[in-house]
Amino acid sequence: MSVFRYVTVIVLALSLIGLRPGGASAQEETDMIAPETEAIMARPSTGGAQTLEDILARQRGEEVDDRFRRIVTGDADSAASIAAQLGTLGGASDPDLWRAMRYGSANITATTSGPAATVLMQDGGMWWLEFREGPLQKYGAYLLGGTVALLALFFLLKGRIRIDGEKTGRKIERFNAIERFGHWLLAGSFLVLGATGLISLFGRTYLIPVFGHEAFSDLAILSKWVHNNVSWAFMLGLVMVFVMWVFHNLPDRTDVNWLLKGGGLLIKGHPPARKFNAGQKLIFWSVIVLGASIAVSGLSLLFPFELPMFAVTFEKLNAIGLPQAVGLGTLPEMMTPHEEMQYAQLWHSIVSFVLIAVIFAHIYIGSVGMEGAFDAMGNGEVELQWAHEHHSLWVEELEAKNADALKSATPAE
């Protein structure tokens, strides 16, 4: 055979290979690689299984690209016939089925309803558990303990803020019965919710070692019942307080002056204020904004999986670039129903810690911290001199409007 014939045969063979009908391009060939093959290519040393390095990296909390495992969930097209050995598995081995469940791609039908019923495994829980038992408890306790310590220090240094002038013996109505009812509805429920919330968060770590599992179980069940059901009173109180006092808490020019003078702490005398001074307005808006956030995340927890709100919020935050700007990277926009609940729980706790700290300060100044302040929410009537000192503009407005608002001294209840 001549060299020419050899060359002809080779060229023809190459042409046939290149021109075969339906021949795939290089890209398509890559796409057609079976998942198992792709996994083997990704982890040749283990034949497609995860390596020790993968496991260690995951245990160190590092991001591991697990696509090579995620996609290996069986191949129905290459399944043995139903009558053949292993045919009933439908082309997926047991590990393939477990992987599909593990990564949420299995086609699952559940007898129970609800969005979470078909998520049999979710791996987003460990960081939440660790965060909840670690930094959340630690820094939450620091915040509350630190606030109490600061208030105690303030009390030791400054003592009780007394009424400077001579008491007149006359009272002026500061809050009517409805206002006080709304305040105490909010305040009472908040204290109960705060206490039961702290039991739920810290109980496993600190109360079980003291009371034992059985006793804590009863306490935890009771706490949960109380926390869930008292929440409605809190929400009602929040709405009442907002409606009753929002007008009086709109910022105005007097607030700047009040803040510049540190509410009277940085100067001698008292900066003028209307019904609410700037400090009270800060408390009011903290209660409204943080309270609303706690209520919304609480509703999400009260009706599990029905009110997911974090994935959509993260999507919007990512779009404006805020998390990236503060170094948090891109926040997850796809999450399992359980992860939504985990974020809701953390947010609920973090915001609650902040509001509890704010309320500690509010309780302090409204009770031991200032003479005459508690009367405003106690029986609703305050000493006229106190009102002149702390809310001079309000008293002037009131006096101008209705001279009858002042009445004779009545003994405190």
Place this chain on the structure above:
Amino acid sequence: MKAALTAFVAIALIAFGANLVLQNLGFSAEDVASGPSVRLGD
């Protein structure tokens, strides 16, 4: 302190009322997350 005491009583009433209403409307965890084919409790 009458307003405060009334509010505290209201908190308790709202809590029991809310629980009663939500249970009757089928919002208990058993009703929401379970089905007739699931036996809970004893």
